[in-house]
Amino acid sequence: MTTLTREYFVELDCQDVLADYRDQFDLPEGHIYLNGNSLGVLPKAAKARAREVVEQEWGQGLIRSWNSADWIHLPRRVGDKIAGLIGAAPGEVVVADSTSVNLFKLASAAVKLRPGRGKILSEPGNFPTDLYILQGLEKFHDGRVRLNTVHRDEILDAIDEDTALVVLTHVHYKSGAMFDMKAITNRAHEKGALVLWDLSHSTGAVPVALNEVDADFAIGCGYKYLNGGPGAPGFLFVAQRHQAQLQQPLSGWFGHANSFAMRDDYEPAPGIERTLCGTTPVIGASLLEVGVDIMASADMQQIREKSLKMGELFIELVGQRLDEYGFGLASSKDPAVRGSQVSLTHEQGFAIMQALIARNIIGDFRAPDILRFGFTPLYVRYVDLWDCIEALAEIMASGEWDKPGFRKLTAVT
C-alpha cells in the first residue's frame, strides 16, 4: 500500500459527485464535524423555514394554520418522504414524538399481536434507551413479557416459538456494526415472531429496504443523519399488513379516526395515523422536513459509496499515522457490516476526544473507551479525514490530551 498524502484527499474531493451538497449546510467556520451520527448540522434552508413557521404560520396565521399551512398533515407528509429513504411505501411512516416513545408504542402493539408468547429479544449493549424502554414495558406488563438479551452472534439461534418480538438497532451506535436485516427478519418470521428495527443510525446513512426484507416495524431518529435539529421528532414505520390490527397504548386524540368530533370513545384512525398520540410538535416537524428534503434529493447509493470509501481511508490512515499510540479499532474492517462511522478505542479516549474538540474537530466519546467518528457524505470532505488524523497524531505526539480541563462529558448521541 502506498503512503497516503493530503493531496490525494484533496483530489478525491475534486472528483466527488456529492461535493456540491456541502453548500446546502451552514457549517461553523474552521470546524471539522464528524458527529453527524449524533446531531446533524443545520441546513441553510432551515433558517428561512424556522422564520416562516414561527413568524408567519404561528405569528400571523395562528390557529388557522392547522388548515392553511397544512400543519394537520405534517406527521404523514414528512413520514411519506422518510418512507422513500427506507424502502417503505407512502402511508407506512409518520413523524411523531421521540424515538423512545415510538419504541414503546410499537413494541407494546407488537406484543399484543403475538398473544401467548412471552419473550422480547434484544442484545446487551443495544442503544440504552431501547433497553430501558423494553424494561419499562416488561414492568408495565407485570411480567407477562420478559426481555431477553443475547450476544449479537447468537440472535438467530435465540429466536424461538416463544419469541413475540425481536428489537435490534440495525447499525450499532458505538461500533457501527450492521445487522443482516433480511436474515434476521426471515428467521423471526419462520418462527412466527415479529421484528422491530431501530434505524436511528441507518436512515440517511446506509441503504435500507424495509419492504424488500418484509420488515414489520421500525423506528428512527430525526436529528442524526436526517439533520432535523436538536431533539427533532422521531419517526415510526408499520408495514401496511399490520396496520388494521395494530393497537397501541398511547391512544391520544391525534390517532383518533375523527379527532375533531370530540367524542368520548377512542376509535383508531384506519391507517398509520393510529400511531399518533398528542398534538404534533409543529415547529420541530417543520424543520425536520427541510433535512429530509435534502436527503431525499440525494442518491443513497452515492452516499453509501462515499461513506464506505471514507471509512476505508480513515482506517488506513489510523494504521499509517497512529500506529504507535495504542489505538484499537472497534469497527469492523468489512464494509458490508459497517454503518457510516468508524470507532476507535483508547484507554485515554475521553481526554483525547476533548483535545480534538478543543481544536474544533468534533467526534464524540462513548464510555468506557470509544472514540466515534461519523461520516456524513453530504457535508464532510475527504480532506477533513486527513486533517482529523493529522491533528490526532499531533495530539498524541505532544501529549496535548493530558490536561486537567479535558474531563467533562460534552456530547449526546
Next chain:
Amino acid sequence: MTTLTREYFVELDCQDVLADYRDQFDLPEGHIYLNGNSLGVLPKAAKARAREVVEQEWGQGLIRSWNSADWIHLPRRVGDKIAGLIGAAPGEVVVADSTSVNLFKLASAAVKLRPGRGKILSEPGNFPTDLYILQGLEKFHDGRVRLNTVHRDEILDAIDEDTALVVLTHVHYKSGAMFDMKAITNRAHEKGALVLWDLSHSTGAVPVALNEVDADFAIGCGYKYLNGGPGAPGFLFVAQRHQAQLQQPLSGWFGHANSFAMRDDYEPAPGIERTLCGTTPVIGASLLEVGVDIMASADMQQIREKSLKMGELFIELVGQRLDEYGFGLASSKDPAVRGSQVSLTHEQGFAIMQALIARNIIGDFRAPDILRFGFTPLYVRYVDLWDCIEALAEIMASGEWDKPGFRKLTAVT
C-alpha cells in the same frame, strides 16, 4: 343595569394595569384573537430566540450546546419556572413530550402506587385525549383497571375505596367550568385515592395552588395560555412526596439516573427527572421558555381580575346585543366556577364562527354547537370584546353567516 357603550370599554383599557403587556406580543394587524385558550400568540421575543437556538446554538454550537447552551437542563429549568405559576416547588415540574404522553406516564405510575384498586374516575365529556389515553391504559392493563366516568356533580360521591385515581380537567375545555380542586383532592385522599389534574386550560389563566391543596399529580399544555408555540412540549407535576416511589412505564434514557453512562439497566433518576423519556425537543422547549418567562413576570391575581371582568362584560353584552338571535350561554354566570373563557351555544354555531373568523375575529367552534371565546388578559383588550359582539350582531342581523363557504372545520383546541 345601564346600557354599555364602546367608550366605556376604551376607558377600561386606559385604566388597565396589564395593558402594556400587549406590546410584548406579535399580533396580526387588524385581528381580534379570542382563541388563546386553543393556541396562544407569538411573543415578540420568541422570534429572536428562535433565530438564536436554530442559528447559533444548533448551527454554530452543534453537539457542544448540550453543555454550552445548557440544553441538558431545559426540562427542569423551564419546569421550575412553570412550577411558580401553579403553586408547585422547584423540582416538582418538568417540560417534556406532549400532554397526552405525560398523562399516560403519570396515570400509569399512579395506578401502580395503589395496587389492588381497580378504578380510574373521570367525567364524560372530559377533554377527549384524556379519556382516550385512559382507555388505552385500561386496554393495556387487560382489565385490571377500568375507567369509570360519572357526571361532574357526582364525582365526589363516586370516589370510593376501590378508586385508585381521579383524572379531571380543572377548567373544562368547552364550558370553562372549573372544579373545586381542594374539595375533590381532599375527598380522594380521605378515600385513599390519588388525583391527577389536567391544567391545560388553567395554567396562566387562573390561579392554581397545587401544594396548597395537597395535589398529587398534574399535567398541562404549553401552547395555550403559556404561548409556547404550536405543538409546544407539555409539562407534568409530581408532588415531592410521591417522587421516590414513582415508576413510570416510558422509562427512556433521559429519565435515567446517569444517561451517559450508557449502561444496559434502567435506573430512574432520583427526582422529577425520572418522568423524562426521550431526547428533549430543544427548539420547542426553548420557545416555550419565552412564553413562560412573560407569564412569570405578570401578576396572576391581576390576570384573574381582568379575565373575570372580561367574562362578566362579555356575558352582559351578549344579553344586551344578541338577545333576539337564539344564543345560549354554556358557561356559568358564577365567576368562581368559570375559567378564562365564555362559551355560547347556537344551532348554527359552526357557520357563525366561520363568518366571524372571516372578519378576522378569531374564536373557535366545538361540536355540536359551542362557540368558544377565550380571554387572555395579557394581550386582549376590553374594546376587543365590544367589537367582537358588535360584529356578531351584524352577522346575525344581516344573515352573513348563511353562506356555503362557512362549512369547513378550522381549529384545533
